[in-house]
Amino acid sequence: xxxxxxxxxxxxxxxxxxxxxxxxxxxxxxxxxxxxxxxxxxxxxxxxxxxxxxxxxxxxxxxxxxxxxxxxxxxxxxxxxxxxxxxxxxxxxxxxxxxxxxxxxxxxxxxxxxxxxxxxxxxxxxxxxxxxxxxxxxxxxxxxxxxxxxxxxxxxxxxxxxxxxxxxxxxxxxxxxxxxxxxxxxxxxxxxxxxxxxxxxxxxxxxxxxxxxxxxxxxxxxxxxxxxxxxxxxxxxxxxxxxxxxxxxxxxxxxxxxxxxxxxxxxxxxxxxxxxxxxxxxxxxxxxxxxxxxxxxxxxxxxxxxxxxxxxxxxxxxxxxxxxxxxx
Amino acid sequence: xxxxxxxxxxxxxxxxxxxxxxxxxxxxxxxxxxxxxxxxxxxxxxxxxxxxxxxxxxxxxxxxxxxxxxxxxxxxxxxxxxxxxxxxxxxxxxxxxxxxxxxxxxxxxxxxxxxxxxxxxxxxxxxxxxxxxxxxxxxxxxxxxxxxxxxxxxxxxxxxxxxxxxxxxxxxxxxxxxxxxxxxxxxxxxxxxxxxxxxxxxxxxxxxxxxxxxxxxxxxxxxxxxxxxxxxxxxxxxxxxxxxxxxxxxxxxxxxxxxxxxxxxxxxxxxxxxxxxxxxxxxxxxxxxxxxxxxxxxxxxxxxxxxxxxxxxxxxxxxxxxxxxxxx
DNA sequence: AGTATCTTGGCAAACGTTTGCCAAAGCTGT
DNA sequence: ACAGCTTTGGCAAACGTTTGCCAAGATACT
Numbered sequence: 001x002x003x004x005x006x007x008x009x010x011x012x013x014x015x016x017x018x019x020x021x022x023x024x025x026x027x028x029x030x031x032x033x034x035x036x037x038x039x040x041x042x043x044x045x046x047x048x049x050x051x052x053x054x055x056x057x058x059x060x061x062x063x064x065x066x067x068x069x070x071x072x073x074x075x076x077x078x079x080x081x082x083x084x085x086x087x088x089x090x091x092x093x094x095x096x097x098x099x100x101x102x103x104x105x106x107x108x109x110x111x112x113x114x115x116x117x118x119x120x121x122x123x124x125x126x127x128x129x130x131x132x133x134x135x136x137x138x139x140x141x142x143x144x145x146x147x148x149x150x151x152x153x154x155x156x157x158x159x160x161x162x163x164x165x166x167x168x169x170x171x172x173x174x175x176x177x178x179x180x181x182x183x184x185x186x187x188x189x190x191x192x193x194x195x196x197x198x199x200x201x202x203x204x205x206x207x208x209x210x211x212x213x214x215x216x217x218x219x220x221x222x223x224x225x226x227x228x229x230x231x232x233x234x235x236x237x238x239x240x241x242x243x244x245x246x247x248x249x250x251x252x253x254x255x256x257x258x259x260x261x262x263x264x265x266x267x268x269x270x271x272x273x274x275x276x277x278x279x280x281x282x283x284x285x286x287x288x289x290x291x292x293x294x295x296x297x298x299x300x301x302x303x304x305x306x307x308x309x310x311x312x313x314x315x316x317x318x319x320x321x322x323x324x325x326x327x328x
Numbered sequence: 329x330x331x332x333x334x335x336x337x338x339x340x341x342x343x344x345x346x347x348x349x350x351x352x353x354x355x356x357x358x359x360x361x362x363x364x365x366x367x368x369x370x371x372x373x374x375x376x377x378x379x380x381x382x383x384x385x386x387x388x389x390x391x392x393x394x395x396x397x398x399x400x401x402x403x404x405x406x407x408x409x410x411x412x413x414x415x416x417x418x419x420x421x422x423x424x425x426x427x428x429x430x431x432x433x434x435x436x437x438x439x440x441x442x443x444x445x446x447x448x449x450x451x452x453x454x455x456x457x458x459x460x461x462x463x464x465x466x467x468x469x470x471x472x473x474x475x476x477x478x479x480x481x482x483x484x485x486x487x488x489x490x491x492x493x494x495x496x497x498x499x500x501x502x503x504x505x506x507x508x509x510x511x512x513x514x515x516x517x518x519x520x521x522x523x524x525x526x527x528x529x530x531x532x533x534x535x536x537x538x539x540x541x542x543x544x545x546x547x548x549x550x551x552x553x554x555x556x557x558x559x560x561x562x563x564x565x566x567x568x569x570x571x572x573x574x575x576x577x578x579x580x581x582x583x584x585x586x587x588x589x590x591x592x593x594x595x596x597x598x599x600x601x602x603x604x605x606x607x608x609x610x611x612x613x614x615x616x617x618x619x620x621x622x623x624x625x626x627x628x629x630x631x632x633x634x635x636x637x638x639x640x641x642x643x644x645x646x647x648x649x650x651x652x653x654x655x656x
Numbered sequence: 657a658g659t660a661t662c663t664t665g666g667c668a669a670a671c672g673t674t675t676g677c678c679a680a681a682g683c684t685g686t
Numbered sequence: 687a688c689a690g691c692t693t694t695g696g697c698a699a700a701c702g703t704t705t706g707c708c709a710a711g712a713t714a715c716t
Binding site for chain 4: 330331382
């Protein structure tokens, strides 16, 4: 079914139907408009987005490239972005790059040939394709992780501040020499959180030991980092985990070794996922408002499309207090 | 950049370039082909999928409608479907219906106007739009939850059998009168698991008490169902939770009341998400191979497109034994 | 030499839209 | 009666593809 079908049913030309579909009411008589609207209604016509996109040069499709959908943080951001895009009349293509540069480049090319109108990037993996992409000035918003090639549209939190808050928390709980667990594969987010944490601790007069580990997922990272920590030194009073997932991994090792959190060792992390309040009551988290990210991402995309200079959106973080507000 | 650009660069006609792009090597001389390939290479040309889709009538885009991306089960299925689609040269549009009928209908219409080539549906919410959709015979594969209007392509597990396995497990642990926790909002999956569980228990000579609760998410369901259970009767030896999320919710209530799992009460569930092995070592699960779903979904879609009668794929489930195989 | 076949490649229509332009008709005012 | 304006609506080109058809040249066969 196409404009032609409707036009035939209403006995007008295709152009007339097209104009009415697009709300140009001053180009046809009231009577014609009603006839056409009736035909559209009875046929259940909806304009073909392919034809429209081809002609108009805007597809109303946005691509989201995410590092790993199985990470609940990414899933939450994807979900909130999807909802915000839908509300704005867009549709989301989801691409899971698994943080692999070749796959990322492949996706960037594929999305270009899909003529997508904008990009949401949750990645900081460098790749030749991404470098060109940024250089071409494609309309993109980075979320969680900063653009590794340039500054620009970004939605995230003040990771330095969040790290500092975690340090304050541990300090207030009496930890003077906490450990910090972090992944070998770094990123702007990780670095900032780490920097904020250790700087604040230094300011306060404390010091921290660091345990780093490689790993496919932050779960593994946490587990391995905790292992190397415990194998190397005695149990610290407190442990700072740079993400919830790292905390989960670390907790697993603690559990296996019969250590109890927070009785034997306080644990703090950054992310504050909803699941933690159910499954990890032992964990204290700096809560990041991932549910809000989508709205701001779409705002920024809008600014870019309108040609406005678009900056960063740094959203507020806080210690987890009221869980209920987590649900919309 | 379009075929026209390449044609100009290679000094041939648009048709010739198009044929070469599509692998018709017998319609041009070796020399011409090389010249065209060179031009494509240097320009970095990729065919515009919009034009192609419009002409060919197949968009190589598949829509996935999922009930709630924040549910890790859905996220896993989405992730595996995305990977399988990508490998087959397709692209995935993700739609989060939040199990709301109007939103589902809105998405179905929107996807139709996007000319998507196939659908992956993780829903059993009835809606007028879905009824028409099924009646039209659109190419769709249902995953996890069965088509509420007809039989047909489906990927899932034997939920009756999984329920029975859970009953066997609790029986083997000495539970003679376990409780079962389930959501008020039912579905084929829930019903089957419940039926399999209680039938097997009856066969074995046991009986079960049931606790049902409404809730936005299964986390709430588990919490509330556990509350109503404990308020009503004494603590059973074992609790069967119809999903991992229900188990998490129930555990939270148990934790608040100072009850320990599995010391005070054995808990079993169906899903076996990766996260459980990290965060919920107290939980025993029937493991569902959600990571494999994507592959089978795409297989079935292929069968449908080729016009083959496509049936159901019932994948094997098992008790969680080796966690490591969970990762690809 | 004449005919048949193969190779090479271009023309043009079509997919469903949008929109600038033109034309016919209906009006007003002189 | 005629110029000028508004209303109404159609024609046709364009977006980037694909593909049936035709044509010119080359080669092979009788």
